[in-house]
Amino acid sequence: MFNFDKEFKYLLKLSRTSKLSGILFSYRSFIAAAGLLFVYSLIGTVFLECFYVTYDIWEHIPQIMAFKDNPFSPVDPYLRGDNTSHLLTPYHFFLGVAANLSGLSPLIIFYIAGLINLIFFLYSVKVLAAEYFGDRKYSLLVLTILLFAWLYPPVSSGYYNFAFIPLTLGYPYRAVFPLLLLVIARYNNSIRAIDLVFYTIAGALAFASHPVTGGFIFMVMFLKSALDRETGITKKVIPLFVPAVALLLTFLWPFYPILGFVTSANKLNVFNLPDAYKFYYHTVWTLLVLSAPALIMLKARIKEKKFDFIMVATMLLTPLIMVNYFLFKNEPLARMIVFIALMFQLLMIEWLMKNIELKNHRLLKFSALVMIILFALQIPFSLQTISLFPEIIQGKPVGHFSNIRYYNEFQNFDRWITDGGKILAPLPVSVMLSKTTHQNAVAFYFPNPSIPGTKEKSADVEKYFSTSSIDEKLAIIKKYNVRYIVTDKSSASPGSLGMGSVLLGVIDGYSVYRIEPATSQPQVSQ
Structure with a gap:
């Protein structure tokens, strides 16, 4: 213990x-x-x-x-x-x-x-x-x-x-990243049949749970098997096909179409928004920090003609990530840059081990100082x-x-509201209602170009809580057939609009009102 x-x-x-x-x-x-x-x-x-x-x-x-x-x-x-x-x-x-x-x-x-x-x-x-x-x-x-x-x-x-x-x-x-580390450490052409079954099932679950990391796990499996010089082609066959079998297994997952997700990864959707790919290229700062020791170890590999999975994965991903920035502009592909960082980190570990063995204390102290600074920044x-x-x-x-x-x-919403009535609440509250309760808010998500209706609904919610016009407020209530109003401002309460209501309670400083049925659909004045 x-x-x-x-x-x-x-x-x-x-x-x-x-x-x-x-x-x-x-x-x-x-x-x-x-x-x-x-x-x-x-x-x-x-x-x-x-x-x-x-x-x-x-x-x-x-x-x-x-x-x-x-x-x-x-x-x-x-x-x-x-x-x-x-x-x-x-x-x-x-x-x-x-x-x-x-x-x-x-x-x-x-x-x-x-x-x-x-x-x-x-x-x-x-x-x-x-x-x-x-x-x-x-x-x-x-x-x-x-x-x-x-x-x-x-x-x-x-x-x-x-x-x-x-x-x-x-x-x-x-949950998936540790499996990647285990694959790096243990996957080879000599592993037992039971282990191959494990990696097939685990790989399928990993890809279905986090496709980006799962995809790289498949790449490492394939490269480690293909580049193994100590085993013949007959021993390589089954380990080489494990990633393919695992990928096929993921297509059986019933709750979202994985095959469709893979084939549409270049299309506009909630996971591939315009210009979102640029965000992941901030990783370049990490690559610059790691570049010197990584390049030293890569140069040594070239000199020794040691083409292992680290070197090949780096050679495959680096040009692909560079081209993606200027040409494809694809967010899922941009996310793969993190694995170049991982390869560089593995190379840096090798470099540090080598220098520690050579008792290069000055270099080690400098490296320790850099690590302390990087730690402090985090x-x-x-x-x-x-x-x-x-x-x-x-x-x-x-x-x-x-x-x-x-x-x-927020669970009080589920206790107080059981009729599925539409809730009008400030946008941050509306979004959290949708994410933590079973309630039906007018706006369930922030404006998103790939999710229909979010732009209009979010704009209406913002307008309700910002406008001083009673007519505009009543029009929004009528448009969405609002049954409940959540607000921390008296000017947005049903009473301020001349509507009958019942105060159900207060949640995180927000009053929760139920509009009385007789006035739940008020007429907008002309």
Whole structure:
């Protein structure tokens, strides 16, 4: 059992008495660091604060809710039936079933899954160190590079840097990324038949849950098998076909058309918006930081004629990503740039191991200083998602700004409103209603060019709460047959419009009114 106090004291003592290489090359140091990371993640998860922020966590929660309500016939809340969401994935299915069986809320299940994903990630780091780099003593070095060797990465799924802990721990890619590390460490032409079955099923689930990472897993599987010089063609056949079989299996997933998603990846949809591809090219700053050691190790590979999966994957992805920026301008393809960063990080780990063996202490101290600076740059974003700090500063009760408090309070909507009546609420509240409850808001999403109706409905909601014209307000109420109004302004309440209403209660400072039936469809004055 992990003894946090004992391991922390060990790490503190080691930092005072040992050289840098002694700390980095200690498996016990990794265990202590992993324990610290888990405790930080646990606290950060419980006090995660981003309720009204448009992070993807609020795209995942409604999918879990859909599977919790009906595991085998989920109603897609993401696009309200106007389109198909790729977020009805196996990952959300498993979490939805867990929520259904346990009775826990989708948010709590999401949080628990995040902590499990972290444990899986730490395990995969240990396996990568032991079986790819040759010794588990390199685990802390691997963990450090994967988490901290980043400079201004995009705030997006697929990125596994420290700054996005605890925010993204429950995201699907956090469950899929450790599988990628295991594939890098263990996939080869000599693995047992049972392992091939495992990688086939796991690969299919990974691709169906996070296609970008799953696609790269397939690439690594294929390259590792094809480039293996130690096995003949007969031993390569089955491992080479595992990615293809896994991909075919994903087409059987019943809750969204994966084949259609793959073939339409270049079309305008909610996952490929105009100019969104540019966002992912911020990763170039990370690539620049890693470029010197990466290029040194790539040059050594060329000299030794060692064409392994790292080199070939880098050679394949780099020109493709460059052409995409100027020609294809495709968002899903742009997301693949994160895997160039991963290849560079693996090369940097090799470079550091080599220099540590050569006892190049000056270079190692410089590298450590760079890592500390990069780590410091990531701290602000991670801390700003934790509610404890603003609560202490503003003198609020512990947990006041946490997602859990907001989420639990919003569940009152489901207790108070059971007739499916249309709700008119400020846009941020409307969107969160759609993502955390079963309610029917006028605007269920922010304006999005690929989701029909969102632009018009959002504009009407904004107009209702900004206009001073009673006639315009009444016209909007009539247009959408509004039954409930949620507002924190007396000027937007039904009473201010001369309508009868009942105050159901107050949620997060917003009064919830039910319009009386006799006046629910008022006449607009001429």
